[in-house]
Amino acid sequence: MSNLVEDINTIPICPFCEAQLNTIRYQPLVGFLGKRYVYFCPECKKVLGVSHRKGFWMG
Numbered sequence: 001m002s003n004l005v006e007d008i009n010t011i012p013i014c015p016f017c018e019a020q021l022n023t024i025r026y027q028p029l030v031g032f033l034g035k036r037y038v039y040f041c042p043e044c045k046k047v048l049g050v051s052h053r054k055g056f057w058m059g
């Protein structure tokens with residue numbers, strides 16, 4: 001079991017291009033399974049994760 005710690009001082013880094021992710025972009029993707037949100041790096045455009053719900057990471 002891991003603890004969830006809020007950290008507002010560290011800027012996340014993209015695992016692909018190592019850009020600092022001050023913002024993460026997302027766009028809705030509508031398919032036969034319903035609506036999904038695709039999150040991607042604004043620098044290299046690689047996908048960081050997909051969520052069922054807006055704002056719910058990897059859900």
Ligand SMILES: [Zn+2]
Pocket residue numbers: 014015016017018019041042043044045046
């Ligand atoms: Zn990137």
